[in-house]
Amino acid sequence: MRKTWWKILAVIMVGSSVIAGLLGPVPELPILNETIRNVYYHVPMWFAMIFLYLISVVYSIKYLGSSDRKHDLIAVEAVNTGILFCGLGLLTGMLWGYITWGDPWPNDPKLNGSAIATLMYLAYLVLRNALEEEQKRAKISAIYNIFAFPVMIVLIYILPKLTDSLHPGSGGNSTIGSLDMDNYMRPVFYTAAIGWILIGVWIGTMRYRIRLIEEQEDTFDNSAA
Amino acid sequence: MNFLEQVKVLVIKDIMLEWRSKAAINSILLYVVSTVFVCYQAFKSVDTLVWNALFWIILLFASxxxxxxxxxxxxxxxxxxYYSLVNPKALVFSKIVxxxxxxxLISGTAFVVYGTIFKSPIEDLLLYFTAVLLGAISFSSVFTMVSGISAKTGSNSTIMAILSFPVIIPLLIVLIKLSLHAIQGVERAASTSELFVLIAINVITIAISLLLFPYLWRD
Incomplete structure (x- = not known):
């Protein structure tokens, strides 16, 4: 937890990918033009989100086995951070869509799927608020979290592939990576992806530690009173 | 008793409980029929796209x-x-069944009433029936687990809607697409991927329900 090397690595990776992404050369392509640089920011947001939701579901499964409150706190903070990255992914995507498609929110299965997946995780947070008792809250929300995860995968990754979509990588379109990226872009892209995932995990662990301190203060107050 | 026998006994128990009072089934059927009439008064006539969407929305709320x-x-x-007598997995599976x-039963009635009042534009009746049947199974496999979760929260109806709508939407999208194929009379081979996705999602949800329910009931 207190090891710092990967945090430094995260900052270096994101920093260097920002510099190389904004200053480096990109292939000149029709429609995309310079906006192809957005692939360094938009796509890693979703990678980070999926990674955080995956952490959350793993700790929810662990919670059901262990009933350890820490596992529940990790799960919920991973979801909170994941929602943040989802919002950033939607924002960068809307910006990109506005320039290339001329519309920030076309009626597209990929976009709608990701919005609905966000609703599902917001429902998870609402469910937590609806339950008063701590252990019950942890257990039932863990169950819903595990139940929702495969549906989220279907929504974001499987359904858009089946239907017509504007979005690269779905509806028979090729991904940006396989067609449009040249050999200079690839290393920058992977650096950005790993860097942002690490940043996401870092934010998540920080939120988790703040939550732990808050809980400790609460229990201390209770025992004093 | 083994798993299947337990499921059989529990399903028969549920059906008998329902048959004695008939409260649920009658009220839901009345609900469906009156919703269809309200829609008919509001819309009078609709094109095929709206016809299909409206039918699934009525079914969604009824379910x-x-x-x-x-x-x-x-x-x-x-x-x-019950928990002291039977396997929790058998209990949740019997509820799904x-x-x-x-x-x-409800969607069959809804289909007949809806198709009679609004003129039915369906070309491929068998495929549409398959879609309705798969829809009934999908709704129940998803909503059974969610209703188990929301029953634990006490404040039932809002939580139920909030939790279940996002989870059911992928299924609903595929169902609407499949049934639209049936209405337009697209050749059946074109619908295989939708059928496959529906069955796959159902198998996954039922498997997850069976795995998770033992944790849910233990309080």
């Missing part, structure tokens, strides 16, 4: 109303008794 009662109609004490039967 939420029907299935959300699943775990609350009997008292908590009685569940405690029972809800599927109930939903098939």
């Amino acid at each position: 939420i109303t029907a299935i959300s009662r699943g775990f609350t109609q009997e008292t908590q004490h009685r569940y405690l008794y 029972y809800n599927s039967v109930l939903m098939t």
Whole structure:
């Protein structure tokens, strides 16, 4: 937890990918033009989100086995951070869509799927608020979290592939990576992806530690009173 | 008793409970018929796209109303008794089976009433029936688990809607697409991927329900 090397690595990776992404050369392509640089920011947001939701579901499964409150706190903070990255992914995507498609929110299965997946995780947070008792809250929300995860995968990754979509990588379109990226872009892209995932995990662990301190203060107050 | 026998006994128990009072089934059927009439008064006539969407929305709300009662109609004490007798997996599986039967009945009635009042534009009746049947099973497999979760929260109806709508939307999208194929009379080979996705999602949800339910009931 207190090891710092990967945090430094995260900052270096994101920093260097920002510099190389904004200053480096990109292939000149029709429609995309310079906006192809957005692939360094938009796509890693979703990678980070999926990674955080995956952490959350793993700790929810662990919670059901262990009933350890820490596992529940990790799960919920991973979801909170994941929602943040989802919002950033939607924002960068809307910006990109506005320039290339001329519309920030076309009626597209990929976009709608990701919005609905966000609703599902917001429902998870609402469910937590609806339950008063701590252990019950942890257990039932863990169950819903595990139940929702495969549906989220279907929504974001499987359904858009089946239907017509504007979005690269779905509806028979090729991904940006396989067609449009040249050999200079690839290393920058992977650096950005790993860097942002690490940043996401870092934010998540920080939120988790703040939550732990808050809980400790609460229990201390209770025992004093 | 082994797993399947337990499921059989529990399903028969649920059907008998329902048959004695007939409260749920009658009220849901009345609900469906009156919703169809309200829609008819509001729309008079609709094009095929709206026809299809409206039908699934009516079914969606009917199934939420029907299935959300699943775990609350009997008292908590009685569940405690069941849990000491049967395997929790058998209990949740029996609920899914029972809800599927109930939903098939409700959606079949809804389909007949809806198709008679609004003129039915369906070309491929068999495929549409398959879609309705798969829809009934999908609704019950998803909503059974969600209603089990929301029954634990006490404040039932809002939580039920919030939790279940995002989870059901992928299924609903595929169902609407499949049934639109049936209406337009697209050749059946074109619908295989939708059928496959529906069956796959159902298998996954039922498997996850079976895995998770033992944790849910233990309080």
